Amino acid sequence: xxxxxxxxxxxxxxxxxxxxxxxxxxxxxxxxxxxxxxxxxxxxxxxxxxxxxxxxxxxxxxxxxxxxxxxxxxxxxxxxxxxxxxxxxxxxxxxxxxxxxxxxxxxxxxxxxxxxxxxxxxxxxxxxxxxxxxxxxxxxxxxxxxxxxxxxxxxxxxxxxxxxxxxxxxxxxxxxxxxxxxxxxxxxxxxxxxxxxxxxxxxxxxxxxxxxxxxxxxxxxxxxxxxxxxxxxxxxxxxxxxxxxxxxxxxxxxxxxxxxxxxxxxxxxxxxxxxxxxxxxxxxxxxxxxxxxxxxxxxxxxxxxxxxxxxxxxxxxxxxxxxxxxxxxxxxxxxxxxxxxxxxxxxxxxxxxxxxxxxxxxxxxxxxxxxxxxxxxxxxxxxxxxxxxxxxxxxxxxxxxxxxxxxxxxxxxxxxxxxxxxxxxxxxxxxxxxxxxxxxxxxxxxxxxxxxxxxxxxxxxxxxxxxxxxxxxxx
Amino acid sequence: xxxxxxxxxxxxxxxxxxxxxxxxxxxxxxxxxxxxxxxxxxxxxxxxxxxxxxxxxxxxxxxxxxxxxxxxxxxxxxxxxxxxxxxxxxxxxxxxxxxxxxxxxxxxxxxxxxxxxxxxxxxxxxxxxxxxxxxxxxxxxxxxxxxxxxxxxxxxxxxxxxxxxxxxxxxxxxxxxxxxxxxxxxxxxxxxxxxxxxxxxxxxxxxxxxxxxxxxxxxxxxxxxxxxxxxxxxxxxxxxxxxxxxxxxxxxxxxxxxxxxxxxxxxxxxxxxxxxxxxxxxxxxxxxxxxxxxxxxxxxxxxxxxxxxxxxxxxxxxxxxxxxxxxxxxxxxxxxxxxxxxxxxxxxxxxxxxxxxxxxxxxxxxx
Numbered sequence: 001x002x003x004x005x006x007x008x009x010x011x012x013x014x015x016x017x018x019x020x021x022x023x024x025x026x027x028x029x030x031x032x033x034x035x036x037x038x039x040x041x042x043x044x045x046x047x048x049x050x051x052x053x054x055x056x057x058x059x060x061x062x063x064x065x066x067x068x069x070x071x072x073x074x075x076x077x078x079x080x081x082x083x084x085x086x087x088x089x090x091x092x093x094x095x096x097x098x099x100x101x102x103x104x105x106x107x108x109x110x111x112x113x114x115x116x117x118x119x120x121x122x123x124x125x126x127x128x129x130x131x132x133x134x135x136x137x138x139x140x141x142x143x144x145x146x147x148x149x150x151x152x153x154x155x156x157x158x159x160x161x162x163x164x165x166x167x168x169x170x171x172x173x174x175x176x177x178x179x180x181x182x183x184x185x186x187x188x189x190x191x192x193x194x195x196x197x198x199x200x201x202x203x204x205x206x207x208x209x210x211x212x213x214x215x216x217x218x219x220x221x222x223x224x225x226x227x228x229x230x231x232x233x234x235x236x237x238x239x240x241x242x243x244x245x246x247x248x249x250x251x252x253x254x255x256x257x258x259x260x261x262x263x264x265x266x267x268x269x270x271x272x273x274x275x276x277x278x279x280x281x282x283x284x285x286x287x288x289x290x291x292x293x294x295x296x297x298x299x300x301x302x303x304x305x306x307x308x309x310x311x312x313x314x315x316x317x318x319x320x321x322x323x324x325x326x327x328x329x330x331x332x333x334x335x336x337x338x339x340x341x342x343x344x345x346x347x348x349x350x351x352x353x354x355x356x357x358x359x360x361x362x363x364x365x366x367x368x369x370x371x372x373x374x375x376x377x378x379x380x381x382x383x384x385x386x387x388x389x390x391x392x393x394x395x396x397x398x399x400x401x402x403x404x405x406x407x408x409x410x411x412x413x414x415x416x417x418x419x420x421x422x423x424x425x426x427x428x429x430x431x432x433x434x435x436x437x438x439x440x441x442x443x444x445x446x447x448x449x450x451x452x453x454x455x456x457x458x459x460x461x462x463x464x465x466x467x468x469x470x471x472x473x474x475x
Numbered sequence: 476x477x478x479x480x481x482x483x484x485x486x487x488x489x490x491x492x493x494x495x496x497x498x499x500x501x502x503x504x505x506x507x508x509x510x511x512x513x514x515x516x517x518x519x520x521x522x523x524x525x526x527x528x529x530x531x532x533x534x535x536x537x538x539x540x541x542x543x544x545x546x547x548x549x550x551x552x553x554x555x556x557x558x559x560x561x562x563x564x565x566x567x568x569x570x571x572x573x574x575x576x577x578x579x580x581x582x583x584x585x586x587x588x589x590x591x592x593x594x595x596x597x598x599x600x601x602x603x604x605x606x607x608x609x610x611x612x613x614x615x616x617x618x619x620x621x622x623x624x625x626x627x628x629x630x631x632x633x634x635x636x637x638x639x640x641x642x643x644x645x646x647x648x649x650x651x652x653x654x655x656x657x658x659x660x661x662x663x664x665x666x667x668x669x670x671x672x673x674x675x676x677x678x679x680x681x682x683x684x685x686x687x688x689x690x691x692x693x694x695x696x697x698x699x700x701x702x703x704x705x706x707x708x709x710x711x712x713x714x715x716x717x718x719x720x721x722x723x724x725x726x727x728x729x730x731x732x733x734x735x736x737x738x739x740x741x742x743x744x745x746x747x748x749x750x751x752x753x754x755x756x757x758x759x760x761x762x763x764x765x766x767x768x769x770x771x772x773x774x775x776x777x778x779x780x781x782x783x784x785x786x787x788x789x790x791x792x793x794x795x796x797x798x799x800x801x802x803x804x805x806x807x808x809x810x811x812x813x814x815x816x817x818x819x820x821x822x823x824x825x826x827x828x829x830x831x832x833x834x835x836x837x838x839x840x841x842x
Binding site: 066067081085087112 | 489490492493494689690691692693694695696698699701702703705706707709710711712769770
């Protein structure tokens, strides 16, 4: 059985500055199998694929974004760049392309311009090109993320055909159900380390999720409380029906005054995309939004801010801090934007505000004038938090506020969230750590594959329940 | 059974590609415009074939540099130095012809031609290297090339230089006569239609470049590069080399265009072919080349030049013959074409009521 391995990797390590992207990972791919590579974002899937792709020995990769030329024909896309001749033999290209497409049952015509094929067909043409290059290993990196159900079905049929021909396929996806529909075996990575390799039949969906998140399903230890959870009042502060953006599918969502709720799910399940839609950070494409019962239109962050919504973004370095500005300037930024640039604040006022919040949040900084980039991650996060608190929002969205922060500061932030809720601020809290969410949220919205699949509150707020809901399918 | 199906699928007529569609539009507009000119302005000479040949004769150099720009633009680049290179080539060649002192007239002219191509090649290689291998913006690089070539022209000579080389002047006068397309003058003499050598060369360039872009590996790589550079790289195309080649071809063609220009008007002058790079860009765009790259073809560009030339001829023969009217009409025409292109291209994706051959859509799924 071991002999029909087409690809064996042993003890793969890959170091990037500051992190170990892959740490002694083993991976085996057998002939004629579909092998799912699973893990949360940042687990090392992409790195592993890139390591593989660099080998260039009968390995072809089809990436999520189509890497073909839209302005060329289907046939040309299949042969360009690998035909050694100086001139182009259109007739021959078209004949060979027709034979390959027909053999694989791909509904594309050789002379069709690629831009006129659906995304699924374009993906299949890319696969056909790879197959014709006699690859033994085919890597499909998130091939289904922009396809509809029918197209996914077409792609799976093609994958099964190729498996029957003895091609080993590595299937990378974050859609759990698709893994169970088409794969034979699963390798799970977490934080750059190998969690294990399993046959699909031996690994129920719930356990897969637990493995990806690095939790033991039986580990239901009691969580120490950091404070009284806030259930919130009756008044609905924010209510969205069918809200959708360029990055998220339509969803319903609401939050009451003084409530702390949270979005949970695997990384990449669409939690951040949902709150970004609420804040108008991505292009909003539809839906009805009411704030305190009044219908409003939020299409850009400034709209959200004027309606009393604050948003602490997931990626602190990219969307949050302005590295070269001082702590003070970073703190007053949002308030200044809301006032408009024609109403500058006085220096003394800015200093007063900055002092107040540096004190209140116990931000450890040499002075107000220190550039924010010289602060530690936790203190940077507090500065951004101060920035939003200064605008006195009715509703604050915190996307991964505790990522990369030491335990002490984490607890401080959790306590702060509960205190804010006591003062009647509504908070949506997102974190990759379930314990943390269970500690501060009174209601959890569970997402899977970019859809809301459940809502948990009260006694259902246990790790086991949450994980089962994330995994879905069998209970 | 499946073989039959494959064959039928291959033979089925595909809807036009964007490249062919845009080209077809410009071809139609040219014929429509020329027909209108014949009908409404027939007495000013449009009925005579010579009028058409004159358009070719006068614009031979423009056809060549427009083709050179089309190639660069298909690859997603731009080259605004072509006019300057023509100016420099014309001046250098005029001085060389007058001053080389070589007895053999043929050898002298041949060396002049090589000089012209050499100047073009030097600019092409230099600019191509900067753009492709050092990743500098093509607009900036060729803007620098434009200033450099114009400056060099003035250094060579501030005053106009008239070619006095007897052999070359003979060549200038040489015209290909086509009697059966001539006309009978009032005194009863048959005046044959005349085509200059330059026009023939320009037509050859169009054909050669068409073949290069359509049937040579390099040409297809340039299309791929303009379509999506990242993808082209992933498909195993040597992107840098393809881009470099496009600039080299463009440079050499500019040099050739300079020589052809001198054969049409044998005088070197600091302001020769001023602004012609803009005309060439306009002609390419009217002919269906997209500035964003990946779409276009030199047949369309040829008709683009002819459309611009016809407009100028019509305006020149009409009561509004001032040059600003020509400019304004050309400008309006260019605007109209860009609008038309974007309307056609954007409407193709949508379910608009367009004729079938313009429609786009996912293939009918054969269940």
